[in-house]
Amino acid sequence: MATAGRRMENEKNKPIFCELSVNDLEPEITEIESLCVECGKNGITRLLLTKIPHYKDVVLMSFECEHCGYQNNEIQSGGKITEKGIKITLQVVTSQDLNRQIVKSDYTSIHIPHLDFEIPSQSQKGEITTVEGIIDRSIRALEQDQPRRREEFPDTAVEIDLFISKLHALKILDEPFTIIFQDISGNSHIENPKAPIKDSQCTITHFKRTKEQNHILGIYPDNEDVLLKPIQEGEYPLEQLEGEVLSFPTNCPDCNSPCETNMKLTNIPHFKEVVIMATLCESCGHRTNEVKSGSGIEPQGVRIEVTITGKEDFSRDLLKSETCDMEIPELELEVGPTILGGRFTTVEGIIVAMKEQLSSSTAFTGDSTDPEIVNRMNMFIAQLEEVLDGQRKVTLILDDPAGNSYVQNLSGDGPDDRLKITKYDRNFEQNEVLGLNDIKVENY
Template sequence: MSNDPYFKPIGDQVNVATSQEDEPRPFEEVESLCMECGKQGVTRLLPTYIPYFREVIVMSFMCPHCGNRNSEVQSAGEIQPKGCIYSIHVTNKKDLNRQLIKSEFCTLIVPELQLQIPAKRGQITTIEGVLTDTLRDLEMDQPVRKHMQPEVYEKIEALCNRLREVLGERAVDAAEASDDEVSQGQMRSLGPVGGQTESVDDEERKFTPFKVVLDDPSGNSFVEYTGSIESSGAADVKWSKRDYPRTKEQNISLGLVADPTVAPETQAETTGFNKDEGETEFENEEIYSFHGSCSSCNAPVATNMKKVNIPYFKDILIMSTNCANCGYRDNEIKSGAAISDKGRKLTLQVLDREDLSRDILKSESAGLSIPEIDLNLAPGTLGGRFTTLEGLLQNVYDELYEKVLMRGDSANKQDAENFEGFLGKLKRAISAEACPYTVILDDPLSESYIQNPYAPDPDEQLTVEVYERTWDQNEMLGLNDMKTENYEAMEQDPPK
């Protein structure tokens, strides 16, 4: 059972909505454009939990102007590592009531009926519901096909008859239907122009067993099984599930892999806004995308890079990588200018919470320290970050809390108490309760930056100190052996 307060079983969601009118409703309502009449309708979103499965979002659209309705279900989780195939042997009427979740990537196949429903939209229904919807859709245009395409009409009618046999119905000619039968509700119409049908008694019904196959490369479809949840469907002899590795074509259809048919020169593409074509008034609005491999799972992934100009500072390069296969994320900041001749030390006096909203650029070569709370980060810690001061301190807190845990039997009690006390002081600095305090950013490459809200006027709280790098700093940065001029005339090592 799901412990998420937002994804409760659908039965609990209904009970909350009906029993407590003063409580917030479990679903959200959003105004949406109706594609039939062009007016505003209402879309209801209900996050719920499917027993033995996972969290989903049920969406229902209704237009009060034209009566258009539509429902859909989408997975609230990520694409699974492998695809799945469900096989259900339907041998009696009871099997038609099995609950079925069909994602927007799932293909449903009934081999005995030579029926294949392609991937289109997500549904939460039953096996009988899927077959009923298919019969309704096929019957809708049958009167027109009968006159315009007689051959197609005969083939579709044969399939409809087989579906009616499975569903326990038989077609009734409209001329044979009396007003009394219609008034007694013995018949129903399938679609606006569909044929009329009547139910067949269970004694007269001949049920022919058939198999239903759900092939979902995303792994987010499901068919209900009988037995305990601990058995995971093993106790149900009619139900089977098989996982399989996706093919390259399936990964392309899911958007996990770049299409190899695209020309290589378009793989590293440029998006964004172009100033020359009048799309923007600003420079550096292009976004460059480079395709490579994920360092975590080796799946194809794109790295987006954008050049950003920081006012009264310099140009920087922001690079972002997001792997849709394993969820790996990485952000990196690089300088877009030449290496400075001197280093720079920035000292900010944080007086109130407004100072925590200042933009800050910390390069990989910069060290960060706050003497009041004994915080001292060596250069290279956290990598390059472009965020606010509050966001940078929060990143420091998260990294320390997750990776430097002073817990367990091997941890010294006194060290653990000191570390917990330090985290408390850092938390108070993030919430501005420890103000005033000093933030020192020392960067020997002068590639770090703290926003001056009064620029170009000087900031009384911000002190900038420019200094000459020492030989040890140049050695650590690899600058002592770097020669950019007359390097072709460098002396060769004498022969031994």
């Protein structure tokens, strides 16, 4: 009975989305009998809930019909829809770029400006593929009805044959081309073969969804109004929030199991009010601490440069907001705002967090691990360890367009030789990302 109880407890605490491992010879696969769209008989759909390193939780689906042989493979995000959509622009220059792993959702449209070719989001399901795989799938789709077209519409068939030859030329890379992925759900991803160094050929921007795009995803503003109504009516005034620890149910960001998040409003000396949130998952043991600004967006952005020379600099308090980019030029390291999220820690703590994230994740390389990427990752982790041991002098740069990031001045309000703070005016693109260009304050 005790053994059975422990087994049930282990099953209960087991994460919903588990990482695939060579030691896990029998991953938990769910089989469902479902209708075959080709022959109308029943086939088998297999579902696997797993995690993609450097990305998120996903549901892999594989259908096979034993009657007609029809097969279909799809991928869907297992996490929540992000607050903004994502646009990824990739410059394809070498054969290595053709082999980049792509994770695309059902809501991803693809555009190749060089050929004025666009694949609508409705025409291809979510999948894990490569740039070359997307081109091959497009070629197969165009070739599918060519025999019929040659009989009924010969002129159209000739034009399509010419376009197919242009798609084949993309794979030969006669000249570089650009491919653009736009996903309103924000759940698409492209492999960075240079990780953890910045990908100079890939540009990622986030955009605010339109009302129509929210409706496609099933998001309606009325639902948000209902959730915010108790706070708007003054049920939780600011005086009551200060000093109080509030708890609310959520899902673990690592395994997606139900857990609780604790939230507290506090003041950072010489800065502003912030909201600190901490989550502990009893299923997988994952801990996360996140911080968000308790006030609005500042009139100007801020760029903070701190030169790390010793233990004194490591002990500086540091607030990185969820809109802040981070950079260490000496290591050619650039970290986007979504990688570590918002954090209230120290200079040492933020570098340790980067090191731990790289150490705990393997590079996103599909079915095998590229030795070159593994070696590069290990060398980079070793460089971070040298920084933490005080063997390397580096500069940590925080660039926050919202102006909500902070590094402690060791001299109080006086001059600090190793700390440089620069305020700057945001450009149109930065205001667009923050949603400020659409704000209307006239007659408010």
